[in-house]
Amino acid sequence: xxxxxxxxxxxxxxxxxxxxxxxxxxxxxxxxxxxxxxxxxxxxxxxxxxxxxxxxxxxxxxxxxxxxxxxxxxxxxxxxxxxxxxxxxxxxxxxxxxxxxxxxxxxxxxxxxxxxxxxxxxxxxxxxxxxxxxxxxxxxxxxxxxxxxxxxxxxxxxxxxxxxxxxxxxxxxxxxxxxxxxxxxxxxxxxxxxxxxxxxxxxxxxxxxxxxxxxxxxxxxxxxxxxxxxxxxxxxxxxxxxxxxxxxxxxxxxxxxxxxxxxxxxxxxxxxxxxxxxxxxxxxxxxxxxxxxxxxxxxxxxxxxxxxxxxxxxxxxxxxxxxxxxxxxxxxxxxxxxxxxxxxxxxxxxxxxxxxxxxxxxxxxxxxxxxxxxxxxxxxxxxxxxxxxxxxxxxxxxxxxxxxxxxxxxxxxxxxxxxxxxxxxxxxxxxxxxxxxxxxxxxxxxxxxxxxxxxxxxxxxxxxxxxxxxxxxxxxxxxxxxxxxxxxxxxxxxxxxxxxxxxxxxxxxxxxxxxxxxxxxxxxxxxxxxxxxxxxxxxxxxxxxxxxxxxxxxxxxxxxxxxxxxxxxxxxxxxxxxxxxxxxxxxxxxxxxxxxxxxxxxxxxxxxxxxxxxxxxxxxxxxx
Numbered sequence: 001x002x003x004x005x006x007x008x009x010x011x012x013x014x015x016x017x018x019x020x021x022x023x024x025x026x027x028x029x030x031x032x033x034x035x036x037x038x039x040x041x042x043x044x045x046x047x048x049x050x051x052x053x054x055x056x057x058x059x060x061x062x063x064x065x066x067x068x069x070x071x072x073x074x075x076x077x078x079x080x081x082x083x084x085x086x087x088x089x090x091x092x093x094x095x096x097x098x099x100x101x102x103x104x105x106x107x108x109x110x111x112x113x114x115x116x117x118x119x120x121x122x123x124x125x126x127x128x129x130x131x132x133x134x135x136x137x138x139x140x141x142x143x144x145x146x147x148x149x150x151x152x153x154x155x156x157x158x159x160x161x162x163x164x165x166x167x168x169x170x171x172x173x174x175x176x177x178x179x180x181x182x183x184x185x186x187x188x189x190x191x192x193x194x195x196x197x198x199x200x201x202x203x204x205x206x207x208x209x210x211x212x213x214x215x216x217x218x219x220x221x222x223x224x225x226x227x228x229x230x231x232x233x234x235x236x237x238x239x240x241x242x243x244x245x246x247x248x249x250x251x252x253x254x255x256x257x258x259x260x261x262x263x264x265x266x267x268x269x270x271x272x273x274x275x276x277x278x279x280x281x282x283x284x285x286x287x288x289x290x291x292x293x294x295x296x297x298x299x300x301x302x303x304x305x306x307x308x309x310x311x312x313x314x315x316x317x318x319x320x321x322x323x324x325x326x327x328x329x330x331x332x333x334x335x336x337x338x339x340x341x342x343x344x345x346x347x348x349x350x351x352x353x354x355x356x357x358x359x360x361x362x363x364x365x366x367x368x369x370x371x372x373x374x375x376x377x378x379x380x381x382x383x384x385x386x387x388x389x390x391x392x393x394x395x396x397x398x399x400x401x402x403x404x405x406x407x408x409x410x411x412x413x414x415x416x417x418x419x420x421x422x423x424x425x426x427x428x429x430x431x432x433x434x435x436x437x438x439x440x441x442x443x444x445x446x447x448x449x450x451x452x453x454x455x456x457x458x459x460x461x462x463x464x465x466x467x468x469x470x471x472x473x474x475x476x477x478x479x480x481x482x483x484x485x486x487x488x489x490x491x492x493x494x495x496x497x498x499x500x501x502x503x504x505x506x507x508x509x510x511x512x513x514x515x516x517x518x519x520x521x522x523x524x525x526x527x528x529x530x531x532x533x534x535x536x537x538x539x540x541x542x543x544x545x546x547x548x549x550x551x552x553x554x555x556x557x558x559x560x561x562x563x564x565x566x567x568x569x570x571x572x573x574x575x576x577x578x579x580x581x582x583x584x585x586x587x588x589x590x591x592x593x594x595x596x597x598x599x600x601x602x603x604x605x606x607x608x609x610x611x612x613x614x615x616x617x618x619x620x621x622x623x624x
Contacts, residue, residue, distance in 0.1 A: 043219050043248050048173045048197050051139055053089050053114050061101075063094030063118065087111055087133075095119040098151075104131040115180065116141040122165075123151035130168035131158070138166070140178030140201050149183035164191035164213070172214075174223075176201040188213050189227070196236075198223055210235040211256070216244045218265075224253045231315075233258040233278070237266035246324070249274055256280075261318045262337070268324035269344075274331045281317025281338030284381050287360020318343045319359070326366070328353055340365040341379075348388070350375055350396070362387045363400065372396050372438070384408050385442065389430060391451075393460065395437040405472075406442030406464065409433045409451040428452045429479065435460050435486065442466075443537055447476040448490060455481040457500075457546075462488040465537040470495030474544060483508055487547045489532060491515075491540035499544060499575050507550025509567060510575035514541045515560050522559045525549065531556070544575075 059072035061082060068077050074086035080099025084090060087109035092101070093116050100122050103111050111133050120127040127148035130136045140146055150165050160169065165182045172192035174180065177200065182189040184207040190196065196214030199221040205211045211227035212218055213235045220234075227233040233256035238245035245266035251273045256262045262278035263269070319335035319342060320326065326344040330352045335341040341359040342348060348366040355377040357363045363379035363386060364370055370388035373395045379385050385400030387408040400406045409431040431453030437460045442448045448464035449455065455477040466474030474492030475481070482503040499510040515521065515536055522533040523545055531549050543558075550556070556567045567574060 043250070044197065044199055044221050047110070047135070047137065048175065048199050049221065050137075051175050051177055051200060053091070053112065053139065055091060058089045058091040058114065061090055061092045063092065063096040063099075063120070065095060065097050066099075068094075068096065068099075084111060084113075089114060091116060092118045097121060098123050100125055101128045102131055103129070103133050103136055105133045107132065108134050110135045110137070112137045112139060114139045114141055115144060115146040115176075115178070117144050118146045118148075120147075121149045121151065124153045124155040125157065126150065126154070126162050126165060126167045128166045128168075129157075129162055130166075130170050130172060131160070133170045135171040135173065136168055137173040137175065138180075139174075140176030140180050142177040144176075144178035145181075146178060147181040147183065149181075150185055150187060152185040154187060163209070164188035165207075166190040168192045168194070168196075171195045171197070173197040173199065174201060174203070175199045178202070179204065181205075182207070182211075184208055189229070192216075195219060197221075198225075203227075205229070207231075210260075211258070213237075214245075216241075218247045220249045220252050222251045226255045227258070229256075229258045229260070231258070231260040232264045233261070233280075234263045235261070236264070239266075243267060246270075247322070254278070259315070259317070261316050261321045262335070264316070264318070264321045266323045268346075269320070269322035269326050271320075271328045271331055273329075276320075276331060276333045276335070278319045278334070279336045280319050281315075281360075283336040283338060284358040284360045286317075286338040287383070319357075322346070325349070333357070335359070337361075341382075344368075347371070349373075350377075356380070357382070359383070363402075364388075372398065384446070385444070389428065390432045390434070392434045393436070393438050393440060395460075397439045399441045401443045402446065404444070404446035405450040405476075406444035406447070407433060407440075407449045408447070409453060431478075432456065433477075434458075435462055445469075445472075447472045447496075448474040448492065450476040451481075452478045454479040455500075457483040457486050457488055459486040461486065462490075463534065464488070464490035464492070466490060466492030466540075468539055469493065472496055473498055474542070475499075483546050485548060487532070488544065489521075489534045490544040491521075491536045491538060492542055492544075493540070494542045497542040497544070499573055500546065502573055504546075504572055506546055506548060507552060507569055507572045508544065508546035508574065509550065509556070509558070509569070510542065510544040511558060511565065511567070512541065513543050513558070513560055513563075513565075515539065519560055523547075524557045524559070526555045 061068055061070040066080055068082050076083045080096055083102045083104055085104055087105055089112040091114045098121055105111055148165050154162050164187050165184045171194045179202040181204040186208050188210045189205040189207040189212055191213045193215045195217045197219045200223050202224040205227045208230045210231045211229040211233045215238050218234055218236045236245045236247045247265040247269040249271045253275045256278045258280050262280045317338040318340045319337035321343045323345045325347045327349045332354045334356045337359045340362045341357040342364045344366045347369040350372045351374050353375040357379045358381040362384045363382040366388040369390045370386055371392045376397045379400045382402045384404050385402045385406045391407055391409050431451055433451040434456045436458045440462045443465045445467050448466035464474045470493040473496030474490035475498045481500045483500045484505045494512050500508045516539045517537055520535045521543055523531045525531055532545055532547055552569050552572050554569055558565045558567055
C-alpha cells in the first residue's frame with residue numbers, strides 16, 4: 001500500500017508540477033512570488049520555488065507534546081523522535097516539547113516537510129536532522145507561525161557532528177508563505193552540508209554561531225530574513241573544493257546583526273537585488289584597536305602606521321565578504337561594520353545599487369581590482385574609502401569620508417580585516433586609479449586620491465577636499481598621472497601638492513592659495529565666463545583645477561573671496577615639475593605663485609557649494 005500511495009503521489013506531481021493548494025484540476029504551479037517556475041533563475045530548480053502541496057495526499061504527522069502520531073508506514077515514532085524513511089510530502093502540526101524529526105531516506109529520495117503551526121524544541125540536539133536523502137524541502141504553510149529551537153547543547157547520536165537547529169547532510173531548501181523562527185542557543189540556525197537554498201518565506205533566526213550555513217553554496221531567491229548571530233549571519237564555505245562555498249542572492253529583505261561577518265563566502269559572491277541592513281562586529285564604533293609603529297614617511301618625516309595585529313588575533317567582522325570575486329548589480333545596502341563594509345580577496349564589481357556605509361576600516365576593499373560603473377554610494381565613515389590594487393570608476397555617484405586615504409590603489413592585502421597596514425600596501429607599478437565617469441566627492445584626512453602606481457582621469461566629475469596637514473596631499477601618485485577629460489577640483493596643503501603630468505591632453509592649473517572652510521573658489525575665462533566654482537569644506541593652501549574649457553595660451557582669473565590672480569596657461573600643465581615631497585609619489589608638481597582657486601561643477605554650471613548633485617548645501621541628500 002505504501003508503494004501504491006507514493007506511485008499515485010509521483011504521478012500527480014508530474015501532472016501538477018508538484019502538489020498544489022490550487023484545485024486538483026488545475027495545472028498551475030504555485031510559487032511564493034506568484035510567477036511561473038519556468039521563469040525561475042537558473043540557480044534554482046522548479047522544486048525549490050514550489051510552495052504548493054495537496055493535503056489529501058500528504059502523510060500527516062501530529063505532534064502531541066511528548067509524543068506524535070502518524071498513519072504512514074514511512075514514519076516511525078519512538079517517544080519524541082520521529083523518523084521519516086521514504087520520499088513524499090509530510091504535513092506536520094502541533095508541538096513537540098523535547099524531540100526531533102529525522103529524515104533517513106534513500107539517496108535518490110526527495111522529501112517535503114510542510115510546517116503548519118509547528119513548535120519543536122530539542123534540549124540537546126537538532127529539531128530537524130536530515131541524515132540521508134537527495135533533497136529535503138521545508139515549506140511553511142500560508143500564514144503559519146513555526147518555531148524550531150535548540151536548548152544549548154548537542155549530544156551525538158551518530159558519526160555526524162550535528163550542530164544546528166536544522167541540520168542536513170543533503171541539499172536543503174526552505175520556502176513557503178509562513179514564518180519560521182530558528183533559535184539556536186548553541187550552534188547554528190540552519191546548516192546544509194551540500195547546497196542551502198531559500199526561495200521564499202519569512203525567517204527569524206537567532207544563533208550562537210552562524211545564522212545560515214551552506215557547505216557548497218547558499219542560494220537565496222527571495223524572502224525576508226532577520227538574523228542575529230554570534231558568528232556570520234550568512235556563511236558558505238567548502239574547505240575541500242575552492243570552487244564551492246559561494247553565496248548567490250537574487251532578491252530578498254535582510255536585517256542582519258552579526259558578531260562576525262554579515263554575509264561571508266569562501267568562494268565568489270553575487271548579489272542581484274534586495275534590501276540589506278547589516279551591522280557586523282558591533283558596528284563602525286567597534287573598529288579594531290590598532291597598535292602603531294613609526295617609520296620614515298614622505299620627505300623623511302616620522303609618521304605612524306598601524307601594525308603588529310595578525311589575522312589570527314581577531315575574528316573577521318566585515319559587512320559583506322567574499323574570498324573570491326564579489327559582484328553586486330543592484331539592491332539597497334545600509335552597512336555599519338567594524339571591518340571592511342564590502343570586501344573581496346579578489347575583485348569587486350559594482351554596477352548599480354544604493355549604499356550607505358559606515359565602517360571602522362575600508363568602505364570598499366579588494367585585494368585586486370575594484371570596478372564601479374553605477375549606483376549611489378555614500379561612505380560616511382571609513383579608514384580608507386575605496387581601496388584595491390586597481391580602482392576603476394566609470395559611473396555612479398560616490399561620496400567618501402575617510403580618516404586616511406579617500407581612494408587608494410596599492411599592492412598587497414589588508415590582512416583580512418585585522419587593520420594591519422605597515423608596508424603591506426607598498427609602491428606597485430601595477431597599481432592604478434582610473435576615472436572616466438561618475439560624480440565623486442572625497443573628504444579625506446589622508447591623501448584624497450592615492451595611487452602607488454598611475455592615475456588616469458578621462459571623464460566624470462571629481463571633487464577632493466583633502467587633508468589639512470602637510471604630510472598628505474589631495475593627489476598622490478607614484479607613476480604617471482594624466483588627465484584627458486572630465487572635471488577635477490582638489491583642495492589640500494602645499495607641502496605635498498602634486499599636479500598631473502605632461503602626458504595630459506587637458507589643461508590643469510595648480511596654485512598656492514590659502515583659504516578656510518566655506519571659502520568659494522571661482523575660475524573665469526578672459527571674457528568673464530564662469531568655468532568652475534566650488535566651496536571648500538576645509539581649510540586649504542593649494543588648489544588644483546582641470547576642466548575641458550582650459551585652452552593653452554589663454555588667460556584665466558582665479559578668485560577666492562576678495563583676492564584674485566591672473567593666470568596665463570603657457571603650457572597645459574600650470575604648476576608642474578618640481579619636487580615638493582618624496583615618499584611613494586614621484587615628480588610632485590611645484591605650486592604656481594600667487595594663484596587663486598576654483599571649485600567643482602561642470603563648466604559654466606551653478607556653484608555646488610561642495611555638495612553632490614541632488615544634495616542640500618548642508619550635505620543632506622534631497623529625496624527624489
